Amino acid sequence: xxxxxxxxxxxxLYIVFLFVPIYWLLNMSFxxxxxxxxxxxxxxxxxxxDNYRKIFIDPDWHASFANSISYVLINTVLSxxxxxxxxxAFSRYRFIGDKHLFxxxxxxxxxxxxxxxxxxxxxxxxxxxFDSIWAVAxxxxxxxxxxxxxxxxxxxxxxxxxxxxxxxxxxxxFPRFFVRIFLPLIANGIGVAAFFCFMFSxxxxxxxxTLTTVDAKPxxxxxxxxxxxxxxDWGLxxxxxxxxxxxxxxVIWFVRNHIAKGFALGRV
Amino acid sequence: xxxxxxxxxxxxxxxxxxxxxxxxxxxxxxMTVVNYSFQDTMGQNNFFWNGVGWxxxxxxxxxxxxxxFQGALVRxxxxxxxxxxxxxxxxxxxxxxxxKRGWTVxxxxxxIALPLLIPYNVVGVIWQLFTRTxxxxxxxxxxxxxxxFDTRQDAAxxxxxxxxxxxxxxxxxxxxxxxxxxxxxxxAYYQAAxxxxxxxxxxFANIEFPKLRKVLVIAMLLRFMGxxxxxxxxxxLTGGGPGESTSFLSIDLVKTALGQVDLGNGAAMxxxxxxxxxxxxxxxxxxxxxxxxxxxx
Numbered sequence: 001x002x003x004x005x006x007x008x009x010x011x012x013l014y015i016v017f018l019f020v021p022i023y024w025l026l027n028m029s030f031x032x033x034x035x036x037x038x039x040x041x042x043x044x045x046x047x048x049x050d051n052y053r054k055i056f057i058d059p060d061w062h063a064s065f066a067n068s069i070s071y072v073l074i075n076t077v078l079s080x081x082x083x084x085x086x087x088x089a090f091s092r093y094r095f096i097g098d099k100h101l102f103x104x105x106x107x108x109x110x111x112x113x114x115x116x117x118x119x120x121x122x123x124x125x126x127x128x129x130f131d132s133i134w135a136v137a138x139x140x141x142x143x144x145x146x147x148x149x150x151x152x153x154x155x156x157x158x159x160x161x162x163x164x165x166x167x168x169x170x171x172x173x174f175p176r177f178f179v180r181i182f183l184p185l186i187a188n189g190i191g192v193a194a195f196f197c198f199m200f201s202x203x204x205x206x207x208x209x210t211l212t213t214v215d216a217k218p219x220x221x222x223x224x225x226x227x228x229x230x231x232x233d234w235g236l237x238x239x240x241x242x243x244x245x246x247x248x249x250x251v252i253w254f255v256r257n258h259i260a261k262g263f264a265l266g267r268v
Numbered sequence: 269x270x271x272x273x274x275x276x277x278x279x280x281x282x283x284x285x286x287x288x289x290x291x292x293x294x295x296x297x298x299m300t301v302v303n304y305s306f307q308d309t310m311g312q313n314n315f316f317w318n319g320v321g322w323x324x325x326x327x328x329x330x331x332x333x334x335x336x337f338q339g340a341l342v343r344x345x346x347x348x349x350x351x352x353x354x355x356x357x358x359x360x361x362x363x364x365x366x367x368k369r370g371w372t373v374x375x376x377x378x379x380i381a382l383p384l385l386i387p388y389n390v391v392g393v394i395w396q397l398f399t400r401t402x403x404x405x406x407x408x409x410x411x412x413x414x415x416x417f418d419t420r421q422d423a424a425x426x427x428x429x430x431x432x433x434x435x436x437x438x439x440x441x442x443x444x445x446x447x448x449x450x451x452x453x454x455x456a457y458y459q460a461a462x463x464x465x466x467x468x469x470x471x472f473a474n475i476e477f478p479k480l481r482k483v484l485v486i487a488m489l490l491r492f493m494g495x496x497x498x499x500x501x502x503x504x505l506t507g508g509g510p511g512e513s514t515s516f517l518s519i520d521l522v523k524t525a526l527g528q529v530d531l532g533n534g535a536a537m538x539x540x541x542x543x544x545x546x547x548x549x550x551x552x553x554x555x556x557x558x559x560x561x562x563x564x565x
Contacts (some may be wrong), residue, residue, distance in 0.1 A: 112497030113518075115301070203386065238393070238397065
């Protein structure tokens with residue numbers, strides 16, 4: 001019993017460490033700027049929803065939220081879509097250059113986005129995609145496609161290949177087998193891969209802000225609006241911060257049972 | 269990858285879509301970078317051959333660019349080292365504290381995964397609000413204890429904040445990975461240990477830690493890469509300052525390539541930077557596959 005008590009205390013301390021800074025953000029989002037700057041208080045002395053109101057009535061903020069969500073969704077669908085057949089190939093077949101190709105894919109996962117900022121800027125300008133949600137959605141494929149391949153390969157390898165063979169013997173064509181039998185079997189893996197693509201695309205900022213200016217401005221770009229000549233609008237910045245945390249929190253709630261598995265990238 | 273695979277080169281067709289995407293989003297841009305790194309320009313799309321001049325700049329500590337690059341590289345390595353030495357042991361400790369069964373398991377996992385889903389610039393904003401000496405809880409508390417603290421004036425404070433921020437942000441990932449690793453240990457091991465009368469420490473040292481080794485390599489790899497490419501959080505928090513004390517490679521690179529439109533130096537920097545990450549990635553990769561083969565798993 002003592003063991004589990006010290007364990008709970010350790011966990012509680014860590015959770016407090018995680019939540020104090022978030023609490024401070026929440027606290028400030030309900031304060032007016034005068035209250036923020038005048039004194040330090042643990043609860044807003046004059047609680048206000050003005051900061052949130054500013055965001056909710058401003059069409060620019062709506063547009064940036066919509067932009068962010070659109071490119072994240074497009075990217076997730078694209079990444080998982082192209083990664084599925086590749087992961088199947090890596091998991092089931094040996095072919096010329098497979099190991100090198102796999103490593104090369106993974107190496108893209110490790111490439112710092114800063115390296116790509118300049119060439120992407122040129123490439124997407126030349127392709128006429130600059131300042132569109134497609135530019136960001138495609139740019140994020142750089143690290144999300146390899147990640148999806150890696151995760152899915154792990155999940156697919158966990159499924160015995162006898163299933164593939166039985167289906168073939170039963171007269172299934174390959175596409176029909178893949179869609180009707182195989183996809184449902186790895187539904188969990190697809191969910192986890194989609195979750196990771198969603199998460200990495202949602203939190204990435206450097207490429208998203210480099211590739212957009214006006215029309216496709218993501219939420220991160222909008223947040224710079226809180227920095228003005230008159231100084232920082234702390235309340236607005238905090239409220240926007242709180243709102244950007246919500247999609248992640250919702251998604252994580254739905255995939256909570258698969259999180260740990262996905263973090264192990266299906267390989268433990 | 270198991271050994272029961274069929275040799276069939278037609279499997280390449282399955283890989284074609286991925287190749288198209290990755291060629292477009294990785295190889296094409298990389299070729300532009302390589303181009304720039306060997307050329308100089310007078311503007312207006314006039315490029316001429318410059319040989320290895322830009323690379324020489326980077327290696328030469330007497331040039332301004334070389335000095336900045338080498339400074340940033342040293343800072344980045346120091347940062348990665350600091351962050352790994354804190355996050356890995358702490359992550360293991362946290363993973364051991366995650367409840368074993370009941371409804372609290374799911375709740376705990378969701379709660380500790382939350383920082384991972386916060387956009388990077390919001391992470392920077394959170395820590396800026398938290399550590400400011402005029403309006404932040406931590407900043408004013410440290411001031412109240414008479415500890416000199418100011419992320420905008422004092423390099424040590426800025427570093428302290430950035431390291432704590434990164435620990436706050438990413439320890440959960442290490443913990444979740446380790447938790448997944450711990451879950452994979454069969455109960456029989458623990459029962460055998462109980463029969464032998466092994467204490468908590470003996471169980472950890474002889475059963476849990478060896479079983480976690482593989483996960484830990486993945487965790488260290490991901491954390492090394494993550495900390496080595498850090499950009500947005502320190503940029504929002506301190507803008508790379510005070511002075512250049514928190515200008516990491518990414519920040520320096522974006523400043524050079526996009527800020528000053530210094531294409532040659534920026535491209536050379538990109539390539540050297542990429543080469544370093546690739547080398548480390550390759551070492552880790554061969555090391556993990558080596559463990560796999562030795563263990564026969």
